[in-house]
Amino acid sequence: MTTDLVKTLADLKEKEVIKIVESRLSAGEDPFKILDDARSGVEIVGKRFAEGDYFIPDLIYAGEILKIITDMIKPNLMKKVEVKRLGKVIMGTVAGDIHDIGKNIVVFMLDVNGFEVLDLGIDVPAQKFVDTIKETGSKIVGMSGFLTLAFQSMKDTVEAIKKAGLRDEVKIMIGGGQIDEEVRIFSGADAYGKDAMEAVKLAKGWIGG
Amino acid sequence: MVKKWEEMTAEEKQDAQFQKLLIPKDHEGNNLKFQSPEAEANYKAAITRLKDAIQLRKTPDRVPVTIFPGMYPFIYSGMNLHEAMYDYDRCVAGFKKFVLDFKPDVHFGAAAPGPGKFYEILDYKLYVWPGHGVSPQSIYQCIEGEYMGAEEYDLLITDPSFYFRNFYLPRVFGALIPWSMLPPLTGILEMYGVAFSFIPYGLPPVQSAYKALFEAGAEALKWAMAVGGVDIELATMGFPQILGGFTKAPFDTLGDTLRGTKGIMVDMYRRPDKLLEALDKITPIMINMGLGAAKQTGKPFIFMPLHKGADGFLSDNQFKTFYWPHLKKVILGLIEGGCIPFPAAEGSFNTRLEYLKELPKGKTVWMFDQTDLAKVKALLGDTICIFGNVPSVMLQLGTPQQVKDYCKKLIDDVGQGGGFIMANGAFFDEAKPENVKAMVDFTKEYGVYK
Numbered sequence: 001m002t003t004d005l006v007k008t009l010a011d012l013k014e015k016e017v018i019k020i021v022e023s024r025l026s027a028g029e030d031p032f033k034i035l036d037d038a039r040s041g042v043e044i045v046g047k048r049f050a051e052g053d054y055f056i057p058d059l060i061y062a063g064e065i066l067k068i069i070t071d072m073i074k075p076n077l078m079k080k081v082e083v084k085r086l087g088k089v090i091m092g093t094v095a096g097d098i099h100d101i102g103k104n105i106v107v108f109m110l111d112v113n114g115f116e117v118l119d120l121g122i123d124v125p126a127q128k129f130v131d132t133i134k135e136t137g138s139k140i141v142g143m144s145g146f147l148t149l150a151f152q153s154m155k156d157t158v159e160a161i162k163k164a165g166l167r168d169e170v171k172i173m174i175g176g177g178q179i180d181e182e183v184r185i186f187s188g189a190d191a192y193g194k195d196a197m198e199a200v201k202l203a204k205g206w207i208g209g
Numbered sequence: 210m211v212k213k214w215e216e217m218t219a220e221e222k223q224d225a226q227f228q229k230l231l232i233p234k235d236h237e238g239n240n241l242k243f244q245s246p247e248a249e250a251n252y253k254a255a256i257t258r259l260k261d262a263i264q265l266r267k268t269p270d271r272v273p274v275t276i277f278p279g280m281y282p283f284i285y286s287g288m289n290l291h292e293a294m295y296d297y298d299r300c301v302a303g304f305k306k307f308v309l310d311f312k313p314d315v316h317f318g319a320a321a322p323g324p325g326k327f328y329e330i331l332d333y334k335l336y337v338w339p340g341h342g343v344s345p346q347s348i349y350q351c352i353e354g355e356y357m358g359a360e361e362y363d364l365l366i367t368d369p370s371f372y373f374r375n376f377y378l379p380r381v382f383g384a385l386i387p388w389s390m391l392p393p394l395t396g397i398l399e400m401y402g403v404a405f406s407f408i409p410y411g412l413p414p415v416q417s418a419y420k421a422l423f424e425a426g427a428e429a430l431k432w433a434m435a436v437g438g439v440d441i442e443l444a445t446m447g448f449p450q451i452l453g454g455f456t457k458a459p460f461d462t463l464g465d466t467l468r469g470t471k472g473i474m475v476d477m478y479r480r481p482d483k484l485l486e487a488l489d490k491i492t493p494i495m496i497n498m499g500l501g502a503a504k505q506t507g508k509p510f511i512f513m514p515l516h517k518g519a520d521g522f523l524s525d526n527q528f529k530t531f532y533w534p535h536l537k538k539v540i541l542g543l544i545e546g547g548c549i550p551f552p553a554a555e556g557s558f559n560t561r562l563e564y565l566k567e568l569p570k571g572k573t574v575w576m577f578d579q580t581d582l583a584k585v586k587a588l589l590g591d592t593i594c595i596f597g598n599v600p601s602v603m604l605q606l607g608t609p610q611q612v613k614d615y616c617k618k619l620i621d622d623v624g625q626g627g628g629f630i631m632a633n634g635a636f637f638d639e640a641k642p643e644n645v646k647a648m649v650d651f652t653k654e655y656g657v658y659k
Contacts, residue, residue, distance in 0.1 A: 055523055056474065056521055057524070058524075060470075098337060098342075098352070147348065148638050149347065149638055152639070178601050178602055178635065182606050183602055
């Protein structure tokens with residue numbers, strides 16, 4: 001059995017991952033170190049996805065394995081984890097649209113890659129995005145949408161942000177099944193990404209990392 | 210001598226189906242009376258054009274053109290989607306206006322919005338719809354979830370109908386919760402004990418579930434009369450409705466509304482054998498679903514929206530293990546039964562095209578969205594009929610000139626020698642009318658084969 005958590009998780013070997021975590025915990029190892037390794041493993045999953053070696057099921061499965069590890073480690077944590085974050089990203093599926101598979105994958109990959117993600121959920125009104133920018137000072141907003149009617153909601157949301165005088169404070173990225181450069185121009189967003197790793201790349205480009 | 214249906218080859222069955230489409234019937238089963246000789250000529254020309262494009266035996270007179278929209282016809286006709294779902298007369302009137310204004314060769318009927326009140330009667334929990342979880346301006350959308358538990362595979366595999374009635378349906382229809390109290394039908398065997406199987410039907414909750422069911426049935430029938438009526442009316446005016454029903458790829462059947470996206474994706478790793486067993490079990494059910502619908506409606510086109518087989522959603526290895534074998538069986542089963550499978554490769558299918566080579570020639574129509582159609586033509590031009598793929602974004606945000614340029618390229622690259630139907634690539638709700646019009650009119654003008 002391999003003892004390398006990073007590699008074993010990157011290879012999506014769930015049962016072996018659990019064994020490694022169990023033995024490291026019972027050896028009294030610092031749980032933060034284990035969590036760090038787990039995150040590094042999932043980062044490799046993301047890289048493999050970006051390179052075309054992994055696909056959506058691999059990302060989802062990696063997320064499930066990470067959840068199990070977190071649940072195993074939780075009882076061993078004396079205090080809440082204070083992970084150093086690259087910055088805050090607001091995410092949500094725009095008004096009128098409840099599709100969230102794509103959005104959830106983006107949230108997961110941003111989180112694993114060191115961002116603090118404020119997930120507003122689905123069918124999010126423009127004002128909610130505006131309020132959250134004000135409350136949190138987040139510098140990045142990600143909008144997701146699957147339906148053709150989402151194009152208009154994205155545009156409305158960008159307008160609302162502009163009206164609130166916050167347009168220059170934030171970078172806005174959009175994504176979803178039909179989203180392309182034409183929709184980006186229509187909506188007034190700064191960029192669009194075709195998948196979760198592009199969202200990570202955009203976010204890192206905007207606020208360092 | 211005329212061969213019996215059962216004795217015909219798949220080829221002969223398909224020919225017979227087209228022949229049947231050419232002579233449409235009215236409500237009473239008599240030959241349909243067209244409103245004018247011109248309408249009759251248009252109707253028959255449209256069917257023949259479609260037949261030639263699909264069978265790949267000869268080049269049609271021109272590239273067929275149609276529109277397969279989502280909720281666009283109703284938005285175009287000036288109603289919100291709540292109205293389209295609750296006011297059946299308005300719904301079909303709006304649809305009629307859409308067909309008569311744009312004049313596609315064939316259409317796919319006004320069934321898309323569905324009967325709003327029917328969903329309410331049964332307390333449908335699987336979707337939100339306009340005015341019922343989303344705004345009246347939005348459209349109905351599925352609520353993702355695990356409606357079938359990971360531990361329930363054996364239940365499903367042992368008796369799918371029992372599983373559906375007693376477990377799945379009570380979870381997605383609030384009014385059918387009492388169905389979980391019903392005993393299996395296969396326990397009804399002999400005089401002794403037969404009455405036991407019927408005791409639950411005497412219980413008040415079960416009786417109220419059936420009361421809701423009868424009410425829902427009556428509502429569905431009312432809606433179907435409106436939707437079917439406009440099909441016949443449009444047929445008399447020269448516009449055939451060709452859709453016979455729908456079925457799904459077994460992986461999507463399980464993954465869309467039973468296990469959910471996350472559930473089925475994780476199952477590929479955690480319980481691949483159970484998943485495969487369930488897919489095997491569902492495959493003949495999906496074939497019969499299509500064949501049954503075609504028989505009921507008298508129309509051979511069986512639509513198959515493909516979801517989780519798209520590029521990126523599965524690795525090649527996963528696609529060829531979990532998706533393609535069962536999808537292929539369903540397609541072949543439908544062909545064997547004289548149907549014309551009409552899969553829609555939602556998203557893109559660029560990495561899956563090699564598999565489609567395994568299909569028989571001239572038996573299927575494939576709707577494509579973001580797939581490279583020039584590549585499809587080169588690889589599969591002698592196997593399948595290609596349907597698509599004017600982008601939703603272009604229809605909504607582009608200009609008529611952009612649409613025309615795009616259609617010209619499609620006709621030049623993909624239309625060559627036939628085997629191509631011009632249409633939109635994905636279901637759209639919003640578009641500029643002048644763009645939709647440009648797609649139809651330009652194809653009718655430029656798409657004539659010389």
